[in-house]
Amino acid sequence: MRDISIRLLWHKQAQFAGYLLAEELGLAEKNGVRIRCQGLDFACKHVNAIFEGQADMAVASPAHLLESRDPAALRWLLSIQQQSPLVYPARKSDGIATLADLAGRRAGVWPGHEDLELRWMLHRAGVADDAVTRIPMPDTVAPFLAGETATGQMTSYHELHVVEETIPHDELVIFDGRASGTQILKDGLIVPASLVEAEPEIVQAVVDAVLEGWTIAFDDPERAIAACLRARPERSHAEESAQLAAIRALSLTGATLTEGLGFPDPAHMEAAARAMREVEGAAPDTAGLRDPRFWQAAPTVFRSASWAEGAA
Numbered sequence: 031m032r033d034i035s036i037r038l039l040w041h042k043q044a045q046f047a048g049y050l051l052a053e054e055l056g057l058a059e060k061n062g063v064r065i066r067c068q069g070l071d072f073a074c075k076h077v078n079a080i081f082e083g084q085a086d087m088a089v090a091s092p093a094h095l096l097e098s099r100d101p102a103a104l105r106w107l108l109s110i111q112q113q114s115p116l117v118y119p120a121r122k123s124d125g126i127a128t129l130a131d132l133a134g135r136r137a138g139v140w141p142g143h144e145d146l147e148l149r150w151m152l153h154r155a156g157v158a159d160d161a162v163t164r165i166p167m168p169d170t171v172a173p174f175l176a177g178e179t180a181t182g183q184m185t186s187y188h189e190l191h192v193v194e195e196t197i198p199h200d201e202l203v204i205f206d207g208r209a210s211g212t213q214i215l216k217d218g219l220i221v222p223a224s225l226v227e228a229e230p231e232i233v234q235a236v237v238d239a240v241l242e243g244w245t246i247a248f249d250d251p252e253r254a255i256a257a258c259l260r261a262r263p264e265r266s267h268a269e270e271s272a273q274l275a276a277i278r279a280l281s282l283t284g285a286t287l288t289e290g291l292g293f294p295d296p297a298h299m300e301a302a303a304r305a306m307r308e309v310e311g312a313a314p315d316t317a318g319l320r321d322p323r324f325w326q327a328a329p330t331v332f333r334s335a336s337w338a339e340g341a342a
Contacts, residue, residue, distance in 0.1 A: 031059065034236055035066045037085035039076055039216070041169065042069045042261040044273035045187070046089065047254040048110060048244030054257050057242050061235035067261075070169065075142035077104060080222050087236065090220045092320070093302035097143040101314045105226050105321045106299065107237060108292040110244055111217035111277065112284035115185040116147055118205040119193055124180060129155035129205055138167030138174060138182035147207055147214040148183060150305040154210045159309065181205070185216075187276035214305055215298040217280075226321060237324040241292050241332035248278055290333035294322050 038046050046067065052058060053065045074082055076090035077098045088094075095104045118137070120126040126135075129152055139145040145164050152162060167173060167182055171189050174182035175196055184190045186206075193202070207213035219240065226233055247254035251274055258270045285295035299316050306313035325333060 031064050032062055033064050033066055035068055035085045037068045037079035037088040039089045040070050044258045044270045047247040047258055047274055050257045050261050051246050052239040052243035058235045058239035063235040077220055087221045091216050091218050092299040093146050093214050095220055096302050096314050103223055104220050105223050106218050106220055106294055107321055107324050108219040109217050109294050110292055111280040112286050113280045114213035115280055117184050117186050117190050118181045119202045120181040122201055122203055130157055133157050133161040135180035136163045136165055138179040139164045140183055141166040146305050149309045150212040151207050153309050154212055187273045214302050234324050238328050241328050245332045292325055292333055294320050
């Protein structure tokens, strides 16, 4: 039995329900593979875990791949979510109504090449890259709640809810990339090119299991929530249920409805490359970094567009 470790982009929670089910139910074991999910490690995040030999694969985005130290050594195979979940709340009482009002202020962003979307949003709003001081944000919203930052990088399904428990919604202005066309996907399965070339059957077994896990998660939410709670017993059923519903909405849209569940839509990589060109002046060559062959070879029942439309 071959163990394959997958470094998750955050702590184990419903955001990764399909991966957690693939691990718990042993969905790849019939093909000789045992999936092992690893939670967040701020010291070595997402694709860096692959480069450092700490994980075989990573849940990461096309942007993480492009901004890595060696994009050509990685391949993007899947994306479950098809929209960015990132939001950037600010207090109206701080005199903030538009992105331009963030100039001269501090913004909290997660470390490890997580700030490209915010920088792109600010760029499109005419705010210079150095006009907003970006400071590392921990895995809590404490700096924003304490007023240490004017805004903070958050997800619509997790951190934003924590903020709204303390700050009334009508006191917040919430920025995201939708209106300006600056959304950058956060979700994806990234694997080393060497593994794709040397052991494609191992990669296929993982892809099949992940898609099966997400199919189970969306078809039987209670089963998925139970698996998430076993992974994180300190979280509540209500938290995991709400988060899974939000992940479902982010996933059963866009290319999922036209192509199928998990489709690695090239538009997402193109958006990340365009952001890098606009903000940083250059981007790596994207040719060959997206590899849809494993998604295409996965069982139709786990990726069919008709299934996705019926479940939406």
